[in-house]
Structure formats: C-alpha cells, structure tokens
Amino acid sequence: MTEERGGISRRGLIGGGAALGIGAAAAGFGAGRAVADDATSASRDPEAYSLYGAHQPGIVTPVQDRLHFAAFDVTTDSRAALVDLLRAWTDAAARMMHGEGAGPAGPTSGDYDAPPDDTGEAIGLPPSRLTLTFGFGASLFDDRFGLSGRRPAALAPLPHFPGDNLQEERSNGDLCVQACSDDPQVAVHAIRNLARIGFGTVGMRWSQLGFGRTSTTTRDEATPRNLFGFKDGTMNVKSEDREALTDHVWVGDDTDQAWMAGGSYLVARRINMTIEIWDRQPLREQERVIGRSKAEGAPLSGGGEHDQPDFARAGREGEPLVDTGAHVRIAHPDHNGGVRMLRRGYNFVDGSTEIGRMDAGLFFVAYVVDPRTHFVPVQMRLSTLDGMQEYVQHTGSGLFAAPPGVRKGEYVGQHLFGA
Ligand SMILES: C=CC1=C(C)c2cc3[nH]c(cc4nc(cc5[nH]c(cc1n2)c(C)c5CCC(=O)O)C(CCC(=O)O)=C4C)c(C)c3C=C
Numbered sequence: 001m002t003e004e005r006g007g008i009s010r011r012g013l014i015g016g017g018a019a020l021g022i023g024a025a026a027a028g029f030g031a032g033r034a035v036a037d038d039a040t041s042a043s044r045d046p047e048a049y050s051l052y053g054a055h056q057p058g059i060v061t062p063v064q065d066r067l068h069f070a071a072f073d074v075t076t077d078s079r080a081a082l083v084d085l086l087r088a089w090t091d092a093a094a095r096m097m098h099g100e101g102a103g104p105a106g107p108t109s110g111d112y113d114a115p116p117d118d119t120g121e122a123i124g125l126p127p128s129r130l131t132l133t134f135g136f137g138a139s140l141f142d143d144r145f146g147l148s149g150r151r152p153a154a155l156a157p158l159p160h161f162p163g164d165n166l167q168e169e170r171s172n173g174d175l176c177v178q179a180c181s182d183d184p185q186v187a188v189h190a191i192r193n194l195a196r197i198g199f200g201t202v203g204m205r206w207s208q209l210g211f212g213r214t215s216t217t218t219r220d221e222a223t224p225r226n227l228f229g230f231k232d233g234t235m236n237v238k239s240e241d242r243e244a245l246t247d248h249v250w251v252g253d254d255t256d257q258a259w260m261a262g263g264s265y266l267v268a269r270r271i272n273m274t275i276e277i278w279d280r281q282p283l284r285e286q287e288r289v290i291g292r293s294k295a296e297g298a299p300l301s302g303g304g305e306h307d308q309p310d311f312a313r314a315g316r317e318g319e320p321l322v323d324t325g326a327h328v329r330i331a332h333p334d335h336n337g338g339v340r341m342l343r344r345g346y347n348f349v350d351g352s353t354e355i356g357r358m359d360a361g362l363f364f365v366a367y368v369v370d371p372r373t374h375f376v377p378v379q380m381r382l383s384t385l386d387g388m389q390e391y392v393q394h395t396g397s398g399l400f401a402a403p404p405g406v407r408k409g410e411y412v413g414q415h416l417f418g419a
C-alpha cells in the first residue's frame, strides 16, 4: 500500500523566506530588474524567466553567472518515447524556471514508496534567473525516429579545423540542454532532474560546468573577463540590436525546414587555454595576440572599448597597430563577409592535468542563423591565422539546432514531429 506524504515545496519555502526578509531582494538579486525574456513573455517574479515565447530563453537573455551544459544520447528507438520525454522536459523546465520543483509533488511530498519527483537540493533557493535551452544534434536525424527528412541542411557536421584535438567523449550528442543561472546549484539541479526524468530514454553523453560568463547580451552590462584576463564580449550581438538578431541569429521563414523558423543554431566548443604559458608572456605580447588593451579592452588602434578598430592605422615604423594575426582582426566581421554571432560562453576549470597544469579554458557557445556561413568560415580563419592558436586547443565540439520558443500547451521542438 502506498502512502501520501505532505511536504514542503520549493516555492512555498521561497515565499516563507521572502516574508521573513531572506527572499530574493534581500539576497541581493535585482528587485525590479527587467528579466522578462526577449519581450515575448513577461514573468511577475523579478528573478524568473518564462519558458514560453517566440524564441527559447537563454539566447538573448542577459547572461547569467553560471552554466551547466549537457549533451544526451537517446537510448531507445521509440519515437513515442522521445516525444514523451520532450513533453516531460518541457513541463519540468517551465516549473523549475519558476522556482518550483521539477514535478508537481515536489521533493518531500507524494508517494512515500516512490522516488520523489524532484531531487531536493534546490529547496529554498529562488529561481535565480534559470533558463533552459534545448537543442537537437545531427545524429537525432538518422533513421531511428523517422526524422531523416527533417534535418536542416545547416545542421551538417562541423568540419575538422586545423589544430583541433577533439575528444569524442566531449563532443556531439542527439540532444543538448543549456542551463544558465546565477546560482550553480540551481543550474545543476535543473540538469540533474532532466537527466533523472530521462532515465531509460536518454543517457548523458557529456556535460560541462562553467563559471564567469565571457560575454554580455545587453548594452548596459559591464563587459566580463575571460581567463586570459581580457574583457570578452565587447562586440557581441546584443539583444537591443534587433536587426542584427534577424540577420545573424534567428532562423527566418526562408529556412529549408519550417520547424526551425524562429530558432537558432548553437555551436559549442570546449577550448582549453594554456594559461601557464600565457601568464609568462609580456603584456605587449598578450595585447598583440588579442588586438585590444588589457586594461580597458580598447582596440590597439586607439579609442575606447566600444570604438571600432582601425585596421589600417600604422605605428611609427609602419607596423599595423592591430597586428595582422590579432584575434579581433581575424574574427572581425569586416574580414568575414560581414557575419556576426551571438556569443554566450563561460570560463571553466576542470581540475588539473597529469603534468600539473590547470585544465582550464573557455566553453565557447555561440548562436548563429547558419553555422555554414556564420561559424565555419570564421573558425577556419581563426584556426589558421589567429595568433591565439599558440595558446589554445579545441578539445570538445557540438552543433545543435535550437528550435523556436514554446507556446503554452506545446512541448519543445513539437513542430519537428509534425504536430
Ligand atoms: C569562431 C569564433 C570564435 C572563437 C572560437 C573564439 C574564441 C576565443 N575568443 C577569445 C577572446 C576574445 N574574443 C574577442 C572577440 C571576438 N571573438 C570572436 C569569435 C571567436 N572567438 C568574434 C566574432 C569576436 C568579435 C570580433 C569583433 O567584432 O570585433 C575578444 C575581444 C572583445 C570582444 O569583442 O568580445 C576577446 C578578448 C578567447 C579567449 C577565445 C578562446 C579561448
């Protein structure tokens, strides 16, 4: 015989905490901060984004402090089981983004003889601006689920780039989930519960924790720094640049697969940085490699952080002030047919290597309208011409189609399945 247990819900505790003065505002979260996602769906909770909207949350959303990114492989051939999983993930994602438990009963209620439908480590924690963003890898479109005719041409496997040292166990996957939050425990709780819900349908292939965002997606945020100590994200596509989002980030109605209209392509690259070698370089060399000043993040050709570099400007001996191999010169839209990307990466440190170096770097995440035009040619240039190549090595990679946003009553990616 099963017994029903009454318990505490995550939200109930949050409410209680707020009443006692230990709620969100007192904890330092921005009371009154505008966090409604991409202007499509507002939330009444200042710390909570809504899952619902024209685009998925976690793309133009102001970048949170922490990341837990996970790639999964589907372990069944059943299309119905895959759809059921996406339905269950959608419900759980909507709940967790609002600071509720992953399931309706919560971590300490429900059937006493069954595992709780939430794992409990987020009890009492506010939503912490959690966003969950879902993507589909090229391998999902093989013959297992009847999706082979639905793979967008843009979801072609990335080519090998010179210098790549990719580890298969840190690359690709049928599905991915990007969890971003200001609290690492909230992000990990979300991924853990999605993995738990997926037991028997998916297995985690790889995952990556990130701290310290390396970009901004709104104009009013201060630019954060990467592990080279440089400001990163200055020239990122920002959520205010509606035209740039249309041209460079969102898939339009002209796509070969209608289910992707309003979506975007997520490129993930785990990039190790040999920071011990970097740290022994003179400041002059570090700035030459990036093409910007370390202090202000200003182009070496002059001006302030947000001024465009003048690549033609030369020094006293005729040398270009922004070096010919500087990262910002090689990656700049002027040298890449005008293409831009919305970068959303994080620093990572995964312990140390067997030779006593930090296993550290940048988990690069970018959203683009089409990786064939907006990522592959840029990365090909970087991997052959960028002076930074001496200090980095790409060790993991993934490309995923992030479908458009979800409407209430729908599940994420529903239109892929023809519904
Ligand atoms: C293929 C795309 C890119 C990869 C991979 C990449 C890796 C990478 N970048 C930095 C540090 C910085 N990148 C900066 C600018 C910048 N980087 C890319 C693309 C890739 N970077 C672009 C498109 C741009 C913007 C170029 C422009 O419009 O001017 C900067 C400068 C500040 C900024 O604008 O963000 C830094 C610093 C690291 C450390 C890294 C891999 C470890």
Ligand SMILES: [Fe+2]
Pocket: 327, 331
């Ligand atoms: Fe870069």
